[in-house]
Amino acid sequence: MAHQHVQHIEPYSPQFGTMIPGGFQKFLRTCVLWQIIRFIAINIKMTMLILKSHH
Amino acid sequence: MARLVIMGAGVAGHTAASFAAKWLGKDHEVVVVTPNSQWNWIPSNIWVGVGEMTKDEVTFPLAPVYKKAGIDYRQAKAVSIHPEGKEGSETPYITIEYTGQDKAGQTEELTYDYLINATGPKLNFGATPGLGEGSEMGEHTVSVCTADHAVHASHELEARIEKMRKGERQTFLVGTGHGMCTCQGAAFEYIFNIEHKLKEEGVRDMADIIFITNESFLGDFGMGGLHFKAGGYVTSSKVFAESLYAERGIDWILGAHVNKVEEGKVTYEALDGEFDEQEFDFAMLIPPFAGVGLKAYDKAGENITDKLFAPNGFMKVDADYTPKPYEEWKASDWPRTLQNPDYKNIFAAGIAFAPPHLISKPMQSPNGTPINPTPPRTGMPSAMMGKAVAASIRDMINGAAEPTHTASMAEMGAACVASAGKGLLNGTAAAMTVFPIIPDFEKYPGTGRDINGTTGEVGLAAHWVKHILHHAFIWKAKLKPGWTLIPE
Numbered sequence: 380m381a382h383q384h385v386q387h388i389e390p391y392s393p394q395f396g397t398m399i400p401g402g403f404q405k406f407l408r409t410c411v412l413w414q415i416i417r418f419i420a421i422n423i424k425m426t427m428l429i430l431k432s433h434h
Numbered sequence: 435m436a437r438l439v440i441m442g443a444g445v446a447g448h449t450a451a452s453f454a455a456k457w458l459g460k461d462h463e464v465v466v467v468t469p470n471s472q473w474n475w476i477p478s479n480i481w482v483g484v485g486e487m488t489k490d491e492v493t494f495p496l497a498p499v500y501k502k503a504g505i506d507y508r509q510a511k512a513v514s515i516h517p518e519g520k521e522g523s524e525t526p527y528i529t530i531e532y533t534g535q536d537k538a539g540q541t542e543e544l545t546y547d548y549l550i551n552a553t554g555p556k557l558n559f560g561a562t563p564g565l566g567e568g569s570e571m572g573e574h575t576v577s578v579c580t581a582d583h584a585v586h587a588s589h590e591l592e593a594r595i596e597k598m599r600k601g602e603r604q605t606f607l608v609g610t611g612h613g614m615c616t617c618q619g620a621a622f623e624y625i626f627n628i629e630h631k632l633k634e635e636g637v638r639d640m641a642d643i644i645f646i647t648n649e650s651f652l653g654d655f656g657m658g659g660l661h662f663k664a665g666g667y668v669t670s671s672k673v674f675a676e677s678l679y680a681e682r683g684i685d686w687i688l689g690a691h692v693n694k695v696e697e698g699k700v701t702y703e704a705l706d707g708e709f710d711e712q713e714f715d716f717a718m719l720i721p722p723f724a725g726v727g728l729k730a731y732d733k734a735g736e737n738i739t740d741k742l743f744a745p746n747g748f749m750k751v752d753a754d755y756t757p758k759p760y761e762e763w764k765a766s767d768w769p770r771t772l773q774n775p776d777y778k779n780i781f782a783a784g785i786a787f788a789p790p791h792l793i794s795k796p797m798q799s800p801n802g803t804p805i806n807p808t809p810p811r812t813g814m815p816s817a818m819m820g821k822a823v824a825a826s827i828r829d830m831i832n833g834a835a836e837p838t839h840t841a842s843m844a845e846m847g848a849a850c851v852a853s854a855g856k857g858l859l860n861g862t863a864a865a866m867t868v869f870p871i872i873p874d875f876e877k878y879p880g881t882g883r884d885i886n887g888t889t890g891e892v893g894l895a896a897h898w899v900k901h902i903l904h905h906a907f908i909w910k911a912k913l914k915p916g917w918t919l920i921p922e
Contacts (some may be wrong), residue, residue: 383718383876385777386683387537388680389560391687393676393686393710394676394679394680394683394685395675396675396823397677397680398673398677399671399677399680399681400677400681400892407860407893408862408892408893408894409860409862409893409894411565411859411894414893414894414895414898415895417891417895418895418898418899419891420895421865421891421896421899422899423869424887424889425849425899427865427887428847428848428849428869428887429847429921431846431847431869431887432845432846432869433818433819433846434821434822434839434840434841434842434845434846
């Protein structure tokens with residue numbers, strides 16, 4: 380059975396040596412509920428970063 | 435009453451001016467000198483460059499904002515600095531040449547008590563034959579460095595899409611136009627937006643998309659790469675970036691010094707010393723940056739430009755400029771107060787300060803051509819530097835002997851959101867944070883950075899963050915109610 384979520388990658392091309400997201404990872408990237416959680420997490424991370432950066 | 439003159443009104447200069455005017459009030463004078471009449475939220479130029487935003491959405495006129503803030507706005511370019519004054523006067527001054535306000539071409543001497551150099555860069559298109567002349571972009575490629583450039587890029591992109599609709603295959607080349615460029619992140623974001631646009635227009639299968647970069651590996655970003663936690667591993671940005679390109683079927687050319695641009699073709703020298711060519715139908719190549727060409731003179735009128743500025747035209751500050759090999763570089767080489775060592779009332783912020791050295795490992799081809807990214811210092815770091823410098827000057831005006839605030843890139847982090855489209859429910863952006871920007875292998879012996887403060891992920895949420903940043907920072911830059919609550 381073909382796995383449609385990963386397109387053909389030419390063997391031994393530069394692209395062949397890296398990681399490719401699978402179907403579940405791709406789903407999570409646009410799953411609104413999960414992304415709301417990530418949105419909160421990213422904002423917390425960026426706020427912490429800003430607080431650590433001002434001197 | 436003291437007078438603070440700020441040269442430049444980009445992220446660093448505008449931030450410094452806004453806070454200085456707020457803190458110093460009417461007791462002191464804040465003057466901004468900038469050749470531009472408009473402020474530009476540059477990160478959103480990417481969306482203008484693919485036709486997803488208009489120029490008006492990313493720019494606004496500076497004059498009414500500065501009038502409201504009580505800032506003396508001069509639409510002029512700074513020409514020279516005279517830090518010792520002139521014969522008969524000890525008062526330091528700069529010379530300016532007006533570009534607007536019905537005084538175009540007129541020159542003036544502007545005295546100062548404190549001076550901030552936040553001119554940003556000269557877009558040095560002329561460094562690569564065919565890429566442009568001086569700071570003017572050429573006719574073979576496009577750019578997203580300014581809002582006008584981005585509008586032009588979107589029209590060119592639309593024309594290529596029309597050709598593809600008619601069955602004509604097109605090659606898109608995006609990246610760096612010289613071996614010493616910075617701002618790979620802008621090219622990184624633009625290529626993903628082009629790819630997304632072509633998909634939306636239903637012509638992706640008619641396009642070959644190629645990234646060309648002076649980085650020795652994808653994900654170097656001029657910071658020597660970074661590492662973050664992902665899937666239970668500490669992963670390199672190389673893997674993260676390669677994955678994004680591979681997933682989208684985008685090819686890449688690494689370690690390339692583009693040395694010639696012609697109609698439909700670039701010639702480049704690679705890190706292995708070989709020369710090659712790449713044809714294109716559409717190319718967006720970032721130019722290298724240089725200082726804006728300010729001159730400096732002492733009291734007797736002798737040229738002291740070399741004393742104030744590094745050879746690349748950026749201003750010397752409290753960095754350790756001693757030449758040393760990569761293995762001996764330290765986080766402490768980087769400037770903290772951004773104060774000029776010779777003239778204590780002069781500071782530089784943002785791109786205008788001279789870095790002590792690269793962040794990425796220096797590399798050159800066997801022919802001796804340096805091919806390596808130069809340090810990024812745009813956006814968030816620029817704003818933090820602008821605010822810190824303004825705070826130090828405020829305190830020095832009020833009696834402090836030395837700068838009271840620091841903004842070392844070795845002690846601050848940066849956040850970067852690279853969109854891939856503009857939709858709230860489609861497209862996926864990459865959100866990255868890095869802390870600190872300059873790797874500190876003494877403090878963080880593993881990867882040089884705080885693994886808990888350095889992150890990267892892909893998803894819709896990053897798109898939402900990008901939208902919020904666009905509106906929040908334009909709100910802040912317009913000095914609308916609550917602007918000080920929006921952090922830099």
